[in-house]
Amino acid sequence: MSNLAVQIKDLNKNYGSTQALNGLDLEIPEGSFFGLLGPNGAGKTTTINILTGLVNKSGGYAKIFGHDTVSDYRNARKLIGLAPQELSFDFFFNIRDMLALQGGYYGMSFKTGRERADELLNQFGLSEKSENNARQLSGGMKRRLQIAKSLMHDPPMIILDEPTAGVDIELRHMLWKFLKDQNKNGKTILLTTHYIEEAENLCDTVAIIDHGKIIEQGSPRTLIKKSGSSKLEIKVKNWKDNIINDNRDFSFINETLHIPAEKPEKEMIWWIEKLKENNISIEDIHISKSSLEDVFLKLTGRSLND
Numbered sequence: 224m225s226n227l228a229v230q231i232k233d234l235n236k237n238y239g240s241t242q243a244l245n246g247l248d249l250e251i252p253e254g255s256f257f258g259l260l261g262p263n264g265a266g267k268t269t270t271i272n273i274l275t276g277l278v279n280k281s282g283g284y285a286k287i288f289g290h291d292t293v294s295d296y297r298n299a300r301k302l303i304g305l306a307p308q309e310l311s312f313d314f315f316f317n318i319r320d321m322l323a324l325q326g327g328y329y330g331m332s333f334k335t336g337r338e339r340a341d342e343l344l345n346q347f348g349l350s351e352k353s354e355n356n357a358r359q360l361s362g363g364m365k366r367r368l369q370i371a372k373s374l375m376h377d378p379p380m381i382i383l384d385e386p387t388a389g390v391d392i393e394l395r396h397m398l399w400k401f402l403k404d405q406n407k408n409g410k411t412i413l414l415t416t417h418y419i420e421e422a423e424n425l426c427d428t429v430a431i432i433d434h435g436k437i438i439e440q441g442s443p444r445t446l447i448k449k450s451g452s453s454k455l456e457i458k459v460k461n462w463k464d465n466i467i468n469d470n471r472d473f474s475f476i477n478e479t480l481h482i483p484a485e486k487p488e489k490e491m492i493w494w495i496e497k498l499k500e501n502n503i504s505i506e507d508i509h510i511s512k513s514s515l516e517d518v519f520l521k522l523t524g525r526s527l528n529d
Contacts, residue, residue, distance in 0.1 A: 226252065226253050227252060227253065227289070228252065228287065228380050229249065229257075229274065229413065230249075230289075231250070231274075233247070233284075234247040234280060235247075235435075236269050236281050242435055244270065244273075244435040245436050247270065247283070247432070247435060248437060251413060252428075254410075255427055256406045256411075256425055256427050257412065257413050257430070258414050258428070258430070259414070259415045260415070260419075261415075262523055265433050265434065265523075266434075267384070270432070271307075271413070271415070274292060274303065275303055276300055280293075287302050288302050288379065301376070302378055303380050304373035304375070304376065304378040304382070305373055306373040306386055307384050308388065310369055311369070312356075312357035313357075314356050314357055317355060317356055318340075318352060318353060318356065319341070319344065319353040319354065321356075322339070322340035322372060323336030323337045326340070328376075329376035331375070331376065339375060339377075340371075343371040343375065346401075362389055362390065363390050366387070366388075366390050370398070379411060380410065381402075381410055381411070381412050381413070385416060386414070387399075388417070395418075395421075399425060402425060419515050419519065422443065426443065427442060428440065428442055431519060431522055433522070447517075447518055450521055451521075452517065453484055453512045453513045454482060454510075455480075455481075455484050455487040455491055455494065456479055456482070456509040456510075456511065457480040457482070457491075458479045459480060460478070460503070460504040466497070466503075478506075482494065491508060491510070
């Protein structure tokens with residue numbers, strides 16, 4: 224297998240006159256927990272659908288662990304487990320048999336499939352519902368079942384499109400822990416989400432997609448450092464002009480110093496000493512740190528839900 228779980232080059236997709244993907248380039252290392260963030264219509268789901276064979280590309284290529292998703296589609300698709308945004312179940316079977324039949328698509332016998340289904344149902348706290356069909360499950364249980372379904376054939380890569388949409392906080396944190404454990408055990412995970420904190424908590428690398436292209440990529444910390452704007456705010460009394468003479472970047476508005484700072488805690492020490500030297504009283508200090516959401520808004524001009 225390639226050291227890259229996903230390799231996408233110059234990927235294009237047109238829906239009539241609408242260009243959903245516009246020369247998309249993306250590489251996802253094997254074993255990574257990778258987040259794909261973008262506003263609605265940015266191209267996230269189209270990218271996933273091309274990787275999994277649900278949509279035909281208009282140009283470029285995509286590979287899964289070195290297997291082309293078109294010319295070597297059988298091997299490529301065996302290596303992916305997809306949990307799509309829209310829930311997808313066969314309601315004619317109880318959930319245990321439904322999972323076993325899912326395993327059959329990957330060459331699993333029905334007996335082996337049932338055994339694997341029992342493992343996953345137990346892991347996701349659904350064993351007591353094994354004889355129910357999916358219609359009889361709560362929304363949170365359906366989300367868990369959707370992820371269990373993607374894991375039936377134990378693929379090395381899991382693709383999750385909005386896996387925690389509409390679930391309560393307790394279940395969201397349970398799924399976070401499960402996905403972290405899966406990643407620690409070697410699975411590559413590609414995640415799309417509308418929850419910025421989800422990407423910050425889970426992903427070692429994030430790519431921001433907009434208008435069908437990757438516009439920035441890196442670890443959450445690197446992106447914040449590169450494109451963020453942390454700052455220090457100090458409210459003072461008795462301010463004196465011209466006391467700062469060493470090219471420090473700051474502004475003074477409404478009795479408050481506004482100081483952009485990559486490391487505001489370190490910058491704060493210098494300013495406290497300088498203000499004390501000049502007998503300037505400090506009334507309040509506030510540190511405002513950039514988040515991944517700030518970076519996203521700066522780069523796209525839109526929120527994730529736009």
